Amino acid sequence: MKLTLGKIFIQDIVFSDETRLESGVLHVNPAQYEQLVLSDDKISSVSFDIAKPGESVRITPVKDVIEPRVKVEGPGGIFPGMVAGVETVGSGRTHALSGMALVTAGPIVGFQEGIIDMSGPGAAYTPFSQTLNLVMVCTPKDGIEAHEYERAVRMAGFRVAAAIGELGRDVEPDEEIEYETLNFVEDLHLFFDLPRVGYVQMLQSQGLLHDTYVYGVDAKQILPTILYPTESMDGAIVSGNCVSACDKNPTYIHQNNSVIADLYAEHGKTLNFVAHIITNENVYLADKERSSNQTAKLCRMLGLDGVIISQEGFGNPDTDLIMNCKKIEAEGVKTVIITDEYAGRDGKSQSLADADVAADAVVTGGNANQVITLPKMDKVIGTLDYVNKIAGASVDTLQEDGSLVVELQVITGATNETGFNKLSAR
Amino acid sequence: MKKITVLHYINQFFAQIGGEEQADHPVEFFEGEVKGPGLAFMQLFGDEAEIVGTIVCGDSYFNERHDETLDAIIEFVDRIHPDLVIAGPAFNAGRYGVACGAVAAGVQERLGIPALTGMYVENPGVDLYKDKVLIVSTKNSAAGMRAAVKLMAPLALKLGRGDAIGASCEEGYISQGVRVNFFEKQRGSKRAVDMLLAKLSGKPFTTEYPMPDFDRVDPQPAVKDVSKATIALVTSGGIVPKGNPDFIESSSASHFGEYDITGVDELTSEGYETAHGGYDPTYANQDADRVLPVDVLRQMEREGVIGKLHNKFYTTVGNGTAVASAKAFGAEIGKRLVGDGVDAVILTST
Structure with a gap:
């Protein structure tokens, strides 16, 4: 399977009477997208705003972050099973509006939506301080239940992202990258002398607003399975969760999965990147056992020499992480795990909720309990009404001078466990 | 200078x-x-x-x-x-x-x-x-x-x-056992690929987090006669009196709460809710007994299945709470329970 990913570098976003993409500038007429959002009767109103790198702007409570993309050639459409049909994606040609993101925000659902600061000390921790952000603040109808509201905002985000992505269909990309994965027989012949490597991605599926969807299927319901690594670039995996902001994978992270990118960079050179294996993080013990058994089985079936395992969330999923690691190592397949840490505010506590000697190669995204002061910003997109309640905050978070004293936990993407960032700890 | x-x-x-x-x-x-x-x-x-x-x-x-x-x-x-x-x-x-x-x-x-x-x-x-x-x-x-x-x-x-x-x-100093954040030169996924290539070729590599010695606790022997035992409820599911009077954090809790349930027959949505930020609170807020089963234990108390339900429950939020904090809460809660003559505890999580 071969995918050409054409990146259109977005230089600026401006509001305008007419929606168009011209010379890298995205002109947006918000009125044009309002209907697309309000077509769901669970949302009562929506407002659009723009946040640019370096501005004194805070976005909160952030739900999802999405990169607008469009399928130009090849089967299917972006976000299959969500807003497109269920054809298998990942081949042909896709255009991405690179350097920008659609950020969905709105009144709280659970306690776990995040903060994006576009400047100041917090900006260093979130990858989305570096993107031009079109922010969509959705307000639910009165009396709507939390999970209905979550679903409505999630789907509205995909509809708008797909519509904006459509603007890039006929635009000449600034950069093109080709990704190709052969079938198992072909790649075995071609790369017979290279180690066979897989990527095991654990998808958040604890339920109760902690979900991920694969081709529209709730990941709680899947058995571990194999994808071509290009499928997630077309939105085959999307976020539906409200886990702590720092280590949940917004849809943007699935579309731009850095483990996949960095394994492709070595593909055919130092390793043979064979497959993208996805598994889940359900809360019942039998589910954990079944999924880790199946994942280890797939690694053996594919004749893998090594895998990188990435996690999403913390605490309960630490047990899935260690089960996967132990069982895959027991099949003779070498592992490196990517996680993050909850070592306490003083850094002195044990970082994970489970451990095993088999996990001898760990990459960490840093200690999420580290405390940081986020100075007051000139502008807030969304609302600070819930800022003392979100995960990583406390009753004392909001200071008199308007600054926030919080753990890194509150910052969207800060301790990402797909290795998207440079933050680490020792 | x-x-x-x-x-x-x-x-x-x-x-x-x-x-x-x-x-x-x-x-x-x-x-x-x-x-x-x-x-x-x-x-x-x-x-x-x-x-x-x-x-x-x-x-x-x-x-x-x-x-x-x-x-x-x-x-x-x-x-x-x-x-x-x-x-x-x-x-x-x-x-x-x-x-x-x-x-x-x-x-x-x-x-x-x-x-x-x-x-x-x-x-x-x-x-x-x-x-x-x-x-x-x-x-x-x-x-x-x-x-x-x-x-x-x-x-x-x-x-x-x-x-x-x-x-x-x-x-360049020797690790003090305290985890300190810093920015690496390469992003995590690249470090993971490099570490895997080293591990596959038998070359030396350094893990970024050496596995801790895990503290495992053996269960106590079974209670001989539950019908004479005082049972207490303790939860990390964040059930608190409505309004969260002690401001237990939704994640990374800094303290636990102790609440009297003398005369409380069940936890109603008017009186109780969850402070936990790690799960959809809808169902716990509708009926907090789903997390902290006071209703069932009161019934068992009436039926004589258990001796009695202890008149206080202890609660905190497990979400993102450091193990060291949880250990300290556990030690203190344990001390108070033993002091009050409690025979057994039902721990509920989420």
């Missing part, structure tokens, strides 16, 4: 008094003098810092008269009151390492003056003092002096200026 003032502690060997035969050399104070490795430090300090005196002591002398010698050294340091104290580096010399650790830790604890030393990782001084002072990791012999000073001098300047100290792998 004012120069950072430094006092330097070395042994008889590095002061060029003599080797083992001079190990009983008593402690001496050389105000205004720079000796031995101090010269190398001075070169790297440039205009930023200067050594304003050197303390010399024989290794045996220090260790055999540990307390009184340390007192004398502290007194001298207090009088000069430098911005910083450097001890050693001691490499793999055991008695010298212990002396350097004691001096550096003593100065820091008793005078509040930052201190720094350097040792080989197997020096017995490392285990004794690594969690008290910064110990730069050095080679095992004085042949590594140049490399050691090169690591210690910039870290000394940072300490002297009161700058933030980075992670152990960045600054």
Whole structure:
């Protein structure tokens, strides 16, 4: 399977009477997208705003972050099973509006939506301080239940992202990258002398607003399975969760999965990147056992020499992480795990909720309990009404001078466990 | 800008008094003098810092008269009151390492003056003092002096200026068991690919988080007669009286709550809710008995299945809460339960 990913570098976003993409500038007429959002009767109103790198702007409570993309050639459409049909994606040609993101925000659902600061000390921790952000603040109808509201905002985000992505269909990309994965027989012949490597991605599926969807299927319901690594670039995996902001994978992270990118960079050179294996993080013990058994089985079936395992969330999923690691190592397949840490505010506590000697190669995204002061910003997109309640905050978070004293936990993407960032700890 | 003032502690060997035969050399104070490795430090300090005196002591002398010698050294340091104290580096010399650790830790604890030393990782001084002072990791012999000073001098300047100290792998000190965040040069996924390639080819690699020794607790023997037992409910599911009166955090809880349920037959949505931020609170808020089953236990109490339900419940939020905090909560809750004569506990999580 071969995918050409054409990146259109977005230089600026401006509001305008007419929606168009011209010379890298995205002109947006918000009125044009309002209907697309309000077509769901669970949302009562929506407002659009723009946040640019370096501005004194805070976005909160952030739900999802999405990169607008469009399928130009090849089967299917972006976000299959969500807003497109269920054809298998990942081949042909896709255009991405690179350097920008659609950020969905709105009144709280659970306690776990995040903060994006576009400047100041917090900006260093979130990858989305570096993107031009079109922010969509959705307000639910009165009396709507939390999970209905979550679903409505999630789907509205995909509809708008797909519509904006459509603007890039006929635009000449600034950069093109080709990704190709052969079938198992072909790649075995071609790369017979290279180690066979897989990527095991654990998808958040604890339920109760902690979900991920694969081709529209709730990941709680899947058995571990194999994808071509290009499928997630077309939105085959999307976020539906409200886990702590720092280590949940917004849809943007699935579309731009850095483990996949960095394994492709070595593909055919130092390793043979064979497959993208996805598994889940359900809360019942039998589910954990079944999924880790199946994942280890797939690694053996594919004749893998090594895998990188990435996690999403913390605490309960630490047990899935260690089960996967132990069982895959027991099949003779070498592992490196990517996680993050909850070592306490003083850094002195044990970082994970489970451990095993088999996990001898760990990459960490840093200690999420580290405390940081986020100075007051000139502008807030969304609302600070819930800022003392979100995960990583406390009753004392909001200071008199308007600054926030919080753990890194509150910052969207800060301790990402797909290795998207440079933050680490020792 | 004012120069950072430094006092330097070395042994008889590095002061060029003599080797083992001079190990009983008593402690001496050389105000205004720079000796031995101090010269190398001075070169790297440039205009930023200067050594304003050197303390010399024989290794045996220090260790055999540990307390009184340390007192004398502290007194001298207090009088000069430098911005910083450097001890050693001691490499793999055991008695010298212990002396350097004691001096550096003593100065820091008793005078509040930052201190720094350097040792080989197997020096017995490392285990004794690594969690008290910064110990730069050095080679095992004085042949590594140049490399050691090169690591210690910039870290000394940072300490002297009161700058933030980075992670152990960045600054070159021996890990103190405290996790410190920092920004790596490569993103995590690239580091993972590189680590996997090294592991696959049998080359050395360093894990970024060595696995801890996991604390496993054996269950207590079964309660012999539940119908006579007092049972308590304890939860990490965040059930609190409505309004969360003690402000238990939605994640990374700093405390637990103790609430009286005398006369409470069930937890209604008017009276109770969850503070937990790790799951959809809808169903717990509708009926908190789903997380903390007061209703079922009251029924069992009436039916005589259990002796009685303890009149207090304990609650916190498990979400993102550090293990050390959870352990401390557990110890305190356990103490109170035992004190109240509770026989058994039902722990509910989410």
